[in-house]
Structure formats: structure tokens, C-alpha cells
Amino acid sequence: MDFYHTLDLRTIVPITIGGYKYKELVYLVLVVTLHKHGIKDDEFSKKALKAIDVLRDKEILGKAFNKQIPSIKELLQTKPSEQTKKPPFPDEVTFFREGDIIAIEIKGKFFAAYVHDVGFNQRPLIEFYDEVF
Numbered sequence: 001m002d003f004y005h006t007l008d009l010r011t012i013v014p015i016t017i018g019g020y021k022y023k024e025l026v027y028l029v030l031v032v033t034l035h036k037h038g039i040k041d042d043e044f045s046k047k048a049l050k051a052i053d054v055l056r057d058k059e060i061l062g063k064a065f066n067k068q069i070p071s072i073k074e075l076l077q078t079k080p081s082e083q084t085k086k087p088p089f090p091d092e093v094t095f096f097r098e099g100d101i102i103a104i105e106i107k108g109k110f111f112a113a114y115v116h117d118v119g120f121n122q123r124p125l126i127e128f129y130d131e132v133f
Contacts, residue, residue: 024052110132
């Protein structure tokens with residue numbers, strides 16, 4: 001996904017606990033949240049696994065966290081489950097009319113199409129032409 005490329009690791013703000021700033025905690029929370037939503041990134045996962053060790057060594061999150069470290073590491077190394085629910089989207093609204101000629105840009109190329117039929121709030125039935133410009 002392009003989601004990861006939009007994150008700039010330099011802009012992650014550390015969380016302050018007891019006067020100390022911990023960027024490691026942010027990595028861990030980010031990776032767990034992404035994993036929960038079915039997204040995995042190897043770079044962030046490696047940083048989160050290292051962050052767990054740093055948080056354990058500095059005894060930041062307490063004994064309960066330290067007891068759960070093996071299961072947390074195991075969870076982060078597994079493939080996240082796919083999302084079962086799709087987000088609800090409203091019906092598509094189209095402003096095409098029957099007989100319209102349209103151009104659709106895909107990867108820098110334009111494809112011409114003719115709109116044959118449009119029902120009430122339905123996807124238009126279009127015919128693509130072979131010519132690319």
C-alpha cells in the first residue's frame with residue numbers, strides 16, 4: 001500500500017513518560033494498530049520488535065508488559081488477518097448521460113469511451129475504444 005510511503009519516520013513524535021521521551025512506544029503502538037487493521041510493513045515491524053526490547057530493558061511499561069513480550073513478538077511476526085468487513089459506501093452518483101463521450105486517464109494514457117446507458121444512480125454502461133491517445 002502507499003500508506004507506508006506517506007509516513008515520514010522523522011515526524012513521529014515521541015511519547016513522554018516520566019520526563020523521558022520514547023519514540024519506541026510510538027513504533028510499537030503504530031505497528032500493533034496497523035496489524036489490527038490487516039496491514040503489515042516489514043520496516044516498521046523490525047523497528048517495533050527492537051522497540052519492545054528497549055522498553056523492556058528500560059522497564060518503562062512495567063511487569064505486566066514484560067510478561068506479555070513473547071506473545072506480542074509472536075503476534076507482530078504473524079501475517080495480519082484480512083479485514084472481513086468492507087466499509088460502507090453510499091450509492092455511486094454518476095453525472096454521465098446516455099450518449100456522452102468520455103476520456104479516462106490511466107497511467108498517463110487516455111482511453112476514449114462511449115456511455116451507452118445510465119440507470120438511476122447506477123454505474124454507467126460504457127464501451128471503450130481501441131485507440132489510446
